[in-house]
Amino acid sequence: MSTRARDILVPLACLAVLALVPLVATESYTRHLFIIAFIYGIIASNWNLSLGHCGVFNFGHLTFFGVGVYTAAIAAKTFGINPWIAIWLGGVTAAFAAFLIATPVARLKGIYVVLVTFAFSQLAMQLVLSQSQITGGAEGMVRIPFMRIGDYSFVRDYKLGYYYVGLGLLVLSTLFLLAVINSPFGKSLKAVRDAEDYAESRGISVSTQRILVLVLSAVFTGVAGGFYAIYLRVASPEVFGFGTLALALSMVLIGGTGTTYGPIAAALALTFATESLAGIRGLEEARFIIVAVAMILVLRLAPGGLLGLLNRLKI
Amino acid sequence: MIETLLAALVSGLVLGSLYALMASGLSVVWTTLGVFNFAHGALMMVGAFVAWTVSEAAGLGLLTGIAAGTLVAALLGVLIERLLVRPFYGHRSMLLITVMTTLAAMIILEKGAQIIWGARLKQLPRLIDGEVSILGATISAHEAVLVGLAPLILFAIWRFTLKTRTGRSLRAVGQNQNSAALIGIDVPVAFAIAFGLSAALAGLTGALLGSIRFITPVMGAEPLVKAMIVVIFGGLGSLGATAGAAYLIGLIEALLIVWLGLYWTPFVLFLMMIIVLVFRPNGIFGGKE
Amino acid sequence: MDNLLTVSGVTAGYGPITVLRGLSLHLGAGECIGLFGPNGHGKTTLLQTISGLIRPTSGSIEFDGRELTRLRPPHIVEAGLVQSPQGNTLFGDMRVQETLELAAFSKHARDDRQSNLEKVFALFPRLEERRPQKARTLSGGERQMLSIGCALMCAPRLLMLDEPTLGLSPRLKEELAQAVGSIAKEGIPLIVVEQDVEFLMALADRLYLIEHGEVVREIDRANAPDHDEVMRLYFGEAAG
Ligand SMILES: Nc1ncnc2c1ncn2[C@@H]1O[C@H](COP(=O)(O)OP(=O)(O)O)[C@@H](O)[C@H]1O
Numbered sequence: 001m002s003t004r005a006r007d008i009l010v011p012l013a014c015l016a017v018l019a020l021v022p023l024v025a026t027e028s029y030t031r032h033l034f035i036i037a038f039i040y041g042i043i044a045s046n047w048n049l050s051l052g053h054c055g056v057f058n059f060g061h062l063t064f065f066g067v068g069v070y071t072a073a074i075a076a077k078t079f080g081i082n083p084w085i086a087i088w089l090g091g092v093t094a095a096f097a098a099f100l101i102a103t104p105v106a107r108l109k110g111i112y113v114v115l116v117t118f119a120f121s122q123l124a125m126q127l128v129l130s131q132s133q134i135t136g137g138a139e140g141m142v143r144i145p146f147m148r149i150g151d152y153s154f155v156r157d158y159k160l161g162y163y164y165v166g167l168g169l170l171v172l173s174t175l176f177l178l179a180v181i182n183s184p185f186g187k188s189l190k191a192v193r194d195a196e197d198y199a200e201s202r203g204i205s206v207s208t209q210r211i212l213v214l215v216l217s218a219v220f221t222g223v224a225g226g227f228y229a230i231y232l233r234v235a236s237p238e239v240f241g242f243g244t245l246a247l248a249l250s251m252v253l254i255g256g257t258g259t260t261y262g263p264i265a266a267a268l269a270l271t272f273a274t275e276s277l278a279g280i281r282g283l284e285e286a287r288f289i290i291v292a293v294a295m296i297l298v299l300r301l302a303p304g305g306l307l308g309l310l311n312r313l314k315i
Numbered sequence: 316m317i318e319t320l321l322a323a324l325v326s327g328l329v330l331g332s333l334y335a336l337m338a339s340g341l342s343v344v345w346t347t348l349g350v351f352n353f354a355h356g357a358l359m360m361v362g363a364f365v366a367w368t369v370s371e372a373a374g375l376g377l378l379t380g381i382a383a384g385t386l387v388a389a390l391l392g393v394l395i396e397r398l399l400v401r402p403f404y405g406h407r408s409m410l411l412i413t414v415m416t417t418l419a420a421m422i423i424l425e426k427g428a429q430i431i432w433g434a435r436l437k438q439l440p441r442l443i444d445g446e447v448s449i450l451g452a453t454i455s456a457h458e459a460v461l462v463g464l465a466p467l468i469l470f471a472i473w474r475f476t477l478k479t480r481t482g483r484s485l486r487a488v489g490q491n492q493n494s495a496a497l498i499g500i501d502v503p504v505a506f507a508i509a510f511g512l513s514a515a516l517a518g519l520t521g522a523l524l525g526s527i528r529f530i531t532p533v534m535g536a537e538p539l540v541k542a543m544i545v546v547i548f549g550g551l552g553s554l555g556a557t558a559g560a561a562y563l564i565g566l567i568e569a570l571l572i573v574w575l576g577l578y579w580t581p582f583v584l585f586l587m588m589i590i591v592l593v594f595r596p597n598g599i600f601g602g603k604e
Numbered sequence: 605m606d607n608l609l610t611v612s613g614v615t616a617g618y619g620p621i622t623v624l625r626g627l628s629l630h631l632g633a634g635e636c637i638g639l640f641g642p643n644g645h646g647k648t649t650l651l652q653t654i655s656g657l658i659r660p661t662s663g664s665i666e667f668d669g670r671e672l673t674r675l676r677p678p679h680i681v682e683a684g685l686v687q688s689p690q691g692n693t694l695f696g697d698m699r700v701q702e703t704l705e706l707a708a709f710s711k712h713a714r715d716d717r718q719s720n721l722e723k724v725f726a727l728f729p730r731l732e733e734r735r736p737q738k739a740r741t742l743s744g745g746e747r748q749m750l751s752i753g754c755a756l757m758c759a760p761r762l763l764m765l766d767e768p769t770l771g772l773s774p775r776l777k778e779e780l781a782q783a784v785g786s787i788a789k790e791g792i793p794l795i796v797v798e799q800d801v802e803f804l805m806a807l808a809d810r811l812y813l814i815e816h817g818e819v820v821r822e823i824d825r826a827n828a829p830d831h832d833e834v835m836r837l838y839f840g841e842a843a844g
């Protein structure tokens with residue numbers, strides 16, 4: 001099989017399997033895990049666009065997700081906007097937030113990128129906490145309207161509808177990422193990551209590129225956030241915390257920075273691994289420790305794969 | 316009006332002391348190794364929990380507890396350096412890798428603390444009971460101890476790095492590792508000392524804070540984030556600037572609370588931090604890059 | 605043979621790049637040797653390997669009858685094998701006095717700190733004038749003096765100097781050359797890397813010409829080439 005055929009056939013086969021999963025996994029808990037995994041898959045693979053492909057160490061990627069969560073929640077609950085539309089509004093506001101933060105970040109280097117993007121996520125969280133009339137503050141928002149088509153409620157049928165919406169969003173997001181990466185713009189990203197000075201001398205504007213990458217990486221992350229809010233029917237400031245950040249980061253690292261499908265595969269694997277560990281008594285908290293240890297081990301023991309790529313992160 | 320301001324000033328002093336202790340620990344590690352330790356807040360939390368266990372659960376007294384908390388945090392700091400930082404020395408992306416490994420360490424410590432000590436709120440007794448009146452504003456005597464102790468500790472660290480052989484060797488390693496090695500300084504040992512010292516400072520801060528705030532597994536997150544703001548304002552490069560910025564941020568925060576209320580204050584602080592970084596993207600860390 | 609230093613068959617480099625290819629040389633007790641050769645052919649790499657900053661992939665280094673090959677830099681300095689590295693920038697934010705005091709770091713160096721400090725100031729009176737000044741604010745020549753001064757503070761039993769006059773004006777070059785000469789007269793064995801072969805010939809008992817990470821020629825009093833031959837050796841073979 002040629003690599004090209006493999007690049008197309010293997011993902012298609014995986015997609016076919018995922019499309020058939022609900023036939024086997026009939027109860028709502030397993031489907032729930034898949035839905036959460038799809039959402040994390042979108043977060044991780046989009047984060048990888050800025051982190052792995054462009055070498056921007058954005059520590060505030062989850063901000064985009066959180067912005068999507070609250071946008072959809074407020075749109076659907078406060079303004080009564082149809083959840084189907086609210087989800088996409090999440091993508092719009094997340095992209096706007098990304099633009100806001102990208103403008104200063106594009107000029108920064110090294111630890112500054114980490115600190116500013118992280119501060120930005122804290123800023124967003126503080127904004128959510130302080131505006132409790134709008135966001136529900138620390139308690140968050142509950143009973144957000146759910147999805148329906150006509151009279152059909154997506155809460156029914158053991159989450160079958162949500163399963164396919166989640167999978168559909170993951171497919172759309174992945175197609176979007178593939179289109180970005182394979183475009184001339186995507187190819188220039190690699191050039192910049194690997195040889196910034198050379199790229200500059202060829203007239204590629206690194207800061208414009210960073211801004212664009214951050215905005216692009218925010219779109220589907222925000223949409224996933226919107227879907228997360230509508231699906232779970234809650235929005236809580238937890239999404240900005242260290243825990244979510246570390247989990248998503250471990251997915252990117254373990255899956256392989258700079259690959260397209262790696263973070264998605266890692267998101268599926270880690271979601272199921274952590275959830276099944278959560279089912280074992282006494283391991284509810286330990287599972288996060290296990291994920292953290294896995295992340296460290298990958299950083300230490302897979303230098304060829306992951307560190308090799310980090311090597312080429314030009315930040 | 317004057318009274319409100321004075322009260323804000325004094326509570327700013329308390330906050331400033333806390334931030335100065337936290338940020339100077341971050342600064343010691345940064346100037347020596349060029350590593351930003353995300354686990355610093357979690358080390359503080361461990362110090363508080365260990366102090367509680369020794370002092371309250373085992374009943375050995377508060378001072379023993381504080382000493383134990385400081386010591387355990389220091390040992391953990393050395394362990395973090397050994398396991399999570401040292402393997403990546405000399406790696407081109409060391410800065411970013413260690414951001415991730417110390418973040419992982421933070422998760423491990425926080426969740427580990429939750430498993431060991433549970434989520435129930437705990438608190439330490441105060442070193443001294445009673446209240447103290449400064450400038451007409453009243454704070455607890457324990458807080459006054461913190462306010463008095465912080466400058467002493469900062470001064471001690473400053474003298475240590477300036478006058479002692481070991482302290483000077485840390486500065487030398489921070490400025491030029493190869494040259495330091497060539498005059499016989501053991502660079503890995505210097506790294507371990509810097510991490511241990513910084514962690515001891517975090518543990519001590521936590522043990523002292525445990526009498527003022529509730530001890531929880533996530534109690535270190537907020538001081539860490541505040542220390543990050545301090546570090547961005549004042550730079551990590553020099554202890555004096557870091558400490559100065561810590562007191563400044565403490566005061567600004569206290570005044571903002573009076574002026575805007577508790578909710579808007581963090582938001583404005585973060586906004587200030589981002590603005591500062593945008594206009595001084597380099598040189599904030601004293602030209603470390 | 606009672607050599608003070610024996611380097612045998614050392615292969616070393618940077619990751620995948622091999623620089624030294626089975627290089628061997630030796631230094632007898634009380635001897636002073638010079639290394640020269642074209643730029644980028646491994647002289648600095650050799651000194652760094654001897655000092656333990658680079659691990660050799662094969663070969664061995666013996667100092668005073670003791671195997672050093674796997675030791676780390678602080679232990680090598682402790683043994684008395686010290687170098688002043690090429691283009692040393694030292695510790696920019698440290699004062700001259702502080703730097704020199706700190707340089708007497710190893711255990712045996714600490715005992716002689718005061719007398720060594722006096723010796724360094726006698727050798728470089730300029731450093732004494734600049735005691736409270738930060739290293740960053742020193743001129744190139746003064747930095748070089750500080751670097752050599754630091755090495756002397758380590759109480760060396762063998763001192764390696766990597767291009768001590770690099771990039772200096774002729775006048776300063778002369779000053780430093782004289783200082784190196786008086787260190788040699790004190791009886792401290794030296795390994796000096798220099799581009800100025802005439803200077804080396806006057807100073808050293810033997811010279812090694814290093815090319816492509818190997819010793820290609822050893823020169824001593826018996827087979828000392830004349831001026832023209834040195835020039836040919838140096839430029840002719842280097843260009844080829
Ligand atoms: N840090 C390094 N990484 C990779 N290669 C290096 C490094 N330092 C030196 N080199 C290479 O090693 C070779 C020898 O350099 P060096 O020992 O400095 O030569 P010399 O001192 O004889 O001028 C050169 O080709 C140089 O490019």
Ligand SMILES: [Mg+2]
Binds near residue numbers: 644647648649690766
């Ligand atoms: Mg050289």
